[in-house]
Amino acid sequence: MITKAGQEAWRTMFDLFLAGDLPERVGRVSKAVDLAPGLLKALVYLSLHDDARMRDLADQWSCDASYITTVIDGLEERGLAKREPHPIDRRVKTVVLTAKGITVKERAFELLYEPPKAFAALNSAEQRELRHLLLKLADAQLAAAS
Amino acid sequence: MITKAGQEAWRTMFDLFLAGDLPERVGRVSKAVDLAPGLLKALVYLSLHDDARMRDLADQWSCDASYITTVIDGLEERGLAKREPHPIDRRVKTVVLTAKGITVKERAFELLYEPPKAFAALNSAEQRELRHLLLKLADAQLAAAS
DNA sequence: TATTGTTATACTCTATAACTATA
DNA sequence: TATAGTTATAGAGTATAACAATA
Numbered sequence: 185m186i187t188k189a190g191q192e193a194w195r196t197m198f199d200l201f202l203a204g205d206l207p208e209r210v211g212r213v214s215k216a217v218d219l220a221p222g223l224l225k226a227l228v229y230l231s232l233h234d235d236a237r238m239r240d241l242a243d244q245w246s247c248d249a250s251y252i253t254t255v256i257d258g259l260e261e262r263g264l265a266k267r268e269p270h271p272i273d274r275r276v277k278t279v280v281l282t283a284k285g286i287t288v289k290e291r292a293f294e295l296l297y298e299p300p301k302a303f304a305a306l307n308s309a310e311q312r313e314l315r316h317l318l319l320k321l322a323d324a325q326l327a328a329a330s
Numbered sequence: 331m332i333t334k335a336g337q338e339a340w341r342t343m344f345d346l347f348l349a350g351d352l353p354e355r356v357g358r359v360s361k362a363v364d365l366a367p368g369l370l371k372a373l374v375y376l377s378l379h380d381d382a383r384m385r386d387l388a389d390q391w392s393c394d395a396s397y398i399t400t401v402i403d404g405l406e407e408r409g410l411a412k413r414e415p416h417p418i419d420r421r422v423k424t425v426v427l428t429a430k431g432i433t434v435k436e437r438a439f440e441l442l443y444e445p446p447k448a449f450a451a452l453n454s455a456e457q458r459e460l461r462h463l464l465l466k467l468a469d470a471q472l473a474a475a476s
Numbered sequence: 477t478a479t480t481g482t483t484a485t486a487c488t489c490t491a492t493a494a495c496t497a498t499a
Numbered sequence: 500t501a502t503a504g505t506t507a508t509a510g511a512g513t514a515t516a517a518c519a520a521t522a
Contacts, residue, residue, distance in 0.1 A: 186449045190457035194445035196464040200471065201347055202374075211392070222512070228348070239480065246357065248514050253482060275480040275521045299340035303332045305470030310463055311336035317452060317460045318342040324451030325346065368489070385503060394491050399505055421498045421503040 213295045217288050223262075224292060226255045227281070230265060231289040235278045237270070264288055359441045363434050369408075370438060372401045373427070376411060377435040381424045383416070410434055 214221050229244070230236060238256065242249045256279055259265035264285035270276035281289060306314065360367050375390065376382060384402065388395045402425055405411035410431035416422035427435060452460065 185454075186445050187454050187457050189454070189461045190449045190452065191443070191445055193457055193461035193464055194449060195443045196461065196468050197343065197347075198443065200464065200468055201343075201352070206347070208392070220511080237480090246354070249481060250483080250515080251513055254513080270480095273480085273522075277481070297337070297341045297344065299332050299337055300467075300471060302467050302470035302474060303336045303340060305466055306336065306463060308331075308333050308335070310466070311333050311339055313459065314463045315335045315339035315342065317456055317463070318339055318346065320451055320456070321448050322342050322346055324448035325446060328447060366488080383503085388503095395504060396492080396506080397490050400490080416503095419499075419503085423504070 209296070213292055216295055217292050219262075219288070219292075220258070222255055223258050223264075226259060227264060227285065227289050227292065228296075230259075230279060230281055230285070231293070235268070235280050237276050237278050238267075239276070241279075259285065355442070359438055362441055363438050365408075365434070365438075366404070368401055369404050369410075372405060373410060373431065373435050373438065374442075376405075376425060376427050376431070377439070381414070381426050383422050383424050384413075385422070387425075405431065 210221060210224070214224050217224065219227065226241070229241065233240070238252050239249065241252045241255075245252075256265065256267065259279075260267065263282055265279050265281050267277045268280055270278055303311065356367060356370070360370050363370065365373065372387070375387065379386070384398050385395065387398045387401075391398075402411065402413065405425075406413065409428060411425050411427050413423045414426055416424055449457065
């Protein structure tokens with residue numbers, strides 16, 4: 185059951201991201217690794233789902249397949265990813281990161297995962313407690329998705 | 331000081347949003363209130379900063395002033411906001427929501443602030459604790475911004 | 477016949493440059 | 500001279516439609 189406190193917790197998290205850090209941060213990282221936001225997003229997706237089918241990307245993002253063609257073209261032109269034939273179904277292509285793609289991805293995650301300075305306002309015990317609660321949420325979300 | 335636990339907490343929060351709910355949710359709300367994402371974002375901004383100067387919007391979003399003209403045109407065409415002259419500086423225009431704009435905004439926030447089902451995985455005490463920690467973060471972030 | 481991905485094309489979103497009015 | 504906002508225009512980003520290859 186979700187209580188009023190839970191609702192307010194979500195609302196606060198939402199504001200932290202939307203009013204706060206996220207939009208500016210993504211823009212900053214996008215510039216730092218010299219990739220348009222769409223390409224950065226694709227790189228992040230591929231690093232979490234290596235060897236993904238192109239169709240999966242379109243489904244996941246609820247966008248048209250032709251746009252995925254454009255995005256993967258962009259990553260290939262920059263030498264960050266490459267298409268591979270599917271071992272069984274010859275209509276399908278999968279996408280894997282190249283060594284260069286992995287390097288850029290790692291740099292991107294380094295910047296994205298760096299906590300906002302505001303986290304220093306919590307003491308050690310509080311930071312541990314926050315991690316604990318959020319991991320519980322993430323587990324529940326993962327379980328619901330599958 | 332930010333500990334390893336704090337870092338992991340941030341990372342988890344980030345994944346909750348980016349891998350998880352947020353992108354799809356904004357798209358859903360955007361369709362529900364029949365506003366393109368850019369216009370929805372402007373509506374949200376104006377509801378938090380009523381009577382904002384157009385220049386403020388451009389600064390806040392780090393975008394060109396001409397784009398703000400386009401966005402506010404869009405809101406005005408839909409009867410959701412209107413430009414007002416600045417009482418002192420006649421170069422400046424401010425933007426306020428209309429009654430209709432306020433109605434749409436309220437519907438949008440209702441949908442955006444609805445917690446993901448995963449929150450039910452936390453018991454009452456945990457939801458209160460999470461709220462407490464997040465409010466502390468939000469306060470610190472607000473203090474840092476000003 | 478249905479599905480995957482590509483091409484060609486068009487539409488939407490956002491930026492640049494030149495301009496008007498005001499400070 | 501510098502700043503706020505607009506207009507006209509150009510550039511990204513994303514979708515639609517028609518198509519080739521494969522299932």
